[in-house]
Amino acid sequence: MTRSRSPALLIAILLAPALVGLVVFRLYPIELAISDSFHNVLRGQQLFVGLDNYLALLTDSAFWNSLQVTLWFNLLINPIQIALALGLALLYVQQFKGVTFYRVLFLIPIGVSLPTAVIIWRIMLSQDGLVNGVIGMAGVPAQPWLTAESLALYSIIAIATWKGISYWMIFIIGGLQNISPEIYDAARIDGVKPWQRLVFITIPLLRPTLLFVLVADVSINFLLFAPIFMLTQGGPADSTNVLMYEAYKSGFVFGDMGRAMAIVVVVVAILLVIVGLQFKLLSGPKEAR
Amino acid sequence: MTDTARKLRNGVGLGARHLVYAAIAFVFVLPLWWAIVSSLRPNGEVFADIFPFTAKALLPTPFTLEAYAGVFERGFGMIIANTMLVALVTMVAGLVVNGAAGFAFAMFDFKGKRIILSLIIISFMLPFEAIALPLYTVTQQLGWLDNIAALIVPSVANGLAVFLFYQFFSQVPKDYAEAARLDGVSWINILLRIYVPLSMPTCISAALLLFIFQWEAFLWPLLAMPSQQFKVIQVGMAAFQQQYQTIWNQLFAVSVITALIPIALLLPLQRYYVQGLAGAGIKG
Numbered sequence: 001m002t003r004s005r006s007p008a009l010l011i012a013i014l015l016a017p018a019l020v021g022l023v024v025f026r027l028y029p030i031e032l033a034i035s036d037s038f039h040n041v042l043r044g045q046q047l048f049v050g051l052d053n054y055l056a057l058l059t060d061s062a063f064w065n066s067l068q069v070t071l072w073f074n075l076l077i078n079p080i081q082i083a084l085a086l087g088l089a090l091l092y093v094q095q096f097k098g099v100t101f102y103r104v105l106f107l108i109p110i111g112v113s114l115p116t117a118v119i120i121w122r123i124m125l126s127q128d129g130l131v132n133g134v135i136g137m138a139g140v141p142a143q144p145w146l147t148a149e150s151l152a153l154y155s156i157i158a159i160a161t162w163k164g165i166s167y168w169m170i171f172i173i174g175g176l177q178n179i180s181p182e183i184y185d186a187a188r189i190d191g192v193k194p195w196q197r198l199v200f201i202t203i204p205l206l207r208p209t210l211l212f213v214l215v216a217d218v219s220i221n222f223l224l225f226a227p228i229f230m231l232t233q234g235g236p237a238d239s240t241n242v243l244m245y246e247a248y249k250s251g252f253v254f255g256d257m258g259r260a261m262a263i264v265v266v267v268v269a270i271l272l273v274i275v276g277l278q279f280k281l282l283s284g285p286k287e288a289r
Numbered sequence: 290m291t292d293t294a295r296k297l298r299n300g301v302g303l304g305a306r307h308l309v310y311a312a313i314a315f316v317f318v319l320p321l322w323w324a325i326v327s328s329l330r331p332n333g334e335v336f337a338d339i340f341p342f343t344a345k346a347l348l349p350t351p352f353t354l355e356a357y358a359g360v361f362e363r364g365f366g367m368i369i370a371n372t373m374l375v376a377l378v379t380m381v382a383g384l385v386v387n388g389a390a391g392f393a394f395a396m397f398d399f400k401g402k403r404i405i406l407s408l409i410i411i412s413f414m415l416p417f418e419a420i421a422l423p424l425y426t427v428t429q430q431l432g433w434l435d436n437i438a439a440l441i442v443p444s445v446a447n448g449l450a451v452f453l454f455y456q457f458f459s460q461v462p463k464d465y466a467e468a469a470r471l472d473g474v475s476w477i478n479i480l481l482r483i484y485v486p487l488s489m490p491t492c493i494s495a496a497l498l499l500f501i502f503q504w505e506a507f508l509w510p511l512l513a514m515p516s517q518q519f520k521v522i523q524v525g526m527a528a529f530q531q532q533y534q535t536i537w538n539q540l541f542a543v544s545v546i547t548a549l550i551p552i553a554l555l556l557p558l559q560r561y562y563v564q565g566l567a568g569a570g571i572k573g
Contacts, residue, residue: 011393011397011399013389018389019446022408022451023408027408027412029420029427030415102310108318108321108552110555111555112551113547113551115523119541120320120544122530123540123541130342133340133342137341162317170563171567220416225507229508229527248422248508251422261423264423268415
């Protein structure tokens with residue numbers, strides 16, 4: 001039949017720009033990061049050094065520290081963001097007069113880019129800023145939110161969470177709205193308590209949504225850069241020196257691209273392992289079908 | 290009697306509910322509100338009424354637009370224009386390039402289709418930040434550092450946008466295209482006359498994704514424009530923050546301008562934006 005003949009030239013023309021773009025600007029850089037990580041790339045010269053860049057990382061305390069900071073940061077921020085987003089979604093999915101108004105207010109942080117949020121929060125968290133003013137009402141003394149080793153990382157978590165959760169909340173609200181209300185009605189008739197409803201009905205049925213949100217959230221937070229660059233430059237005392245910032249410093253402050261790429265490869269490898277684990281843990285029972 | 294009691298209880302319940310919701314909404318809105326208010330105050334007044342804290346800290350008194358005037362005197366108009374240019378060109382080129390690819394995947398069967406499709410999915414599973422550093426080397430090899438092409442071209446082809454168009458076009462009944470083919474309509478006309486008008490919601494989703502991506506880009510423009518001759522808004526803001534640390538009201542004015550443009554786009558169109566992002570998760 002004539003209609004099923006595929007016009008090869010047309011296909012090529014339609015596909016070529018997108019494919020060339022994705023290969024050159026997405027896939028080739030991944031390949032390049034891996035190959036550069038086996039080279040000593042200093043001042044334009046390339047010298048094959050095998051695993052040297054990786055071996056050097058093994059005995060490098062700055063690297064180990066930033067690995068630790070990155071893991072700790074992610075161990076805290078991802079559960080916090082998702083728990084808050086889920087809690088807020090459960091609140092805001094309820095129908096009552098005026099709820100739309102609150103939902104619109106909730107959307108505001110989505111439009112505020114992370115660098116913008118960082119600037120606003122930096123001033124809010126400054127010594128004379130609004131946050132210290134508000135806690136001052138309760139008699140709490142002003143805190144050095146961004147300049148104390150013990151607080152800076154947690155301040156960044158707060159900023160990124162403010163910026164991030166409404167985003168995830170929207171997805172979770174979407175997931176909640178897909179759960180048929182009859183299931184809840186049946187549960188109510190059977191006398192299921194609210195918390196049991198959450199643990200045994202809502203969360204299991206929300207699994208695909210939660211998995212998507214968790215994976216996307218982890219990938220974003222694992223590569224978080226702008227707040228570190230703009231607020232703390234990894235300090236004070238390396239307490240906020242995450243791996244992405246360490247990689248940036250190696251490459252663009254110290255000009256050691258080989259080390260930078262080795263760190264990028266390590267970051268991506270850890271990210272892939274975490275994402276793979278999440279898939280296994282959260283989609284496990286569903287695989288049985 | 291019990292009826293009134295119930296009404297009263299419902300009324301109190303609704304009131305308590307509004308109180309809780311308003312308190313949470315307050316936390317969400319407060320930073321931007323304070324930024325707007327402070328951008329409308331003289332610089333010396335930004336931290337007034339905070340110690341001790343009074344409600345006056347949340348009102349723009351005394352009111353002045355000097356911060357905005359100052360920001361534009363420092364050339365922020367140019368930076369906004371730069372960013373708009375980058376975002377709009379990326380958006381238009383991205384719609385054409387990714388839409389065409391999505392159409393090809395949806396309409397035709399060809400050798401290697403599955404492999405190419407999985408490559409596209411891989412390319413958007415890994416966040417852009419992960420490849421920003423190696424992308425610098427690619428850009429250097431192309432000789433595009435400090436060239437506006439470095440900001441636009443790498444962001445035009447977008448795996449997620451291809452995937453969105455592919456998903457949408459696959460759902461359009463094949464009969465449409467077949468009938469048109471029998472009438473002798475060319476493929477290009479089928480795409481432009483039938484598929485593009487049908488796909489307006491997908492076009493809006495993809496356009497928003499591409500626009501917001503460029504509007505919020507920070508790490509990449511920071512690396513790709515080492516001389517900072519051509520500054521886009523997020524990088525310009527970060528530099529502004531470092532240079533003029535104490536001109537608080539101008540810092541706020543810059544933040545407000547940067548935030549309000551995407552908010553103005555997202556509030557009416559957020560449904561499409563979320564649909565676009567969720568496209569990545571739908572198949573899971």
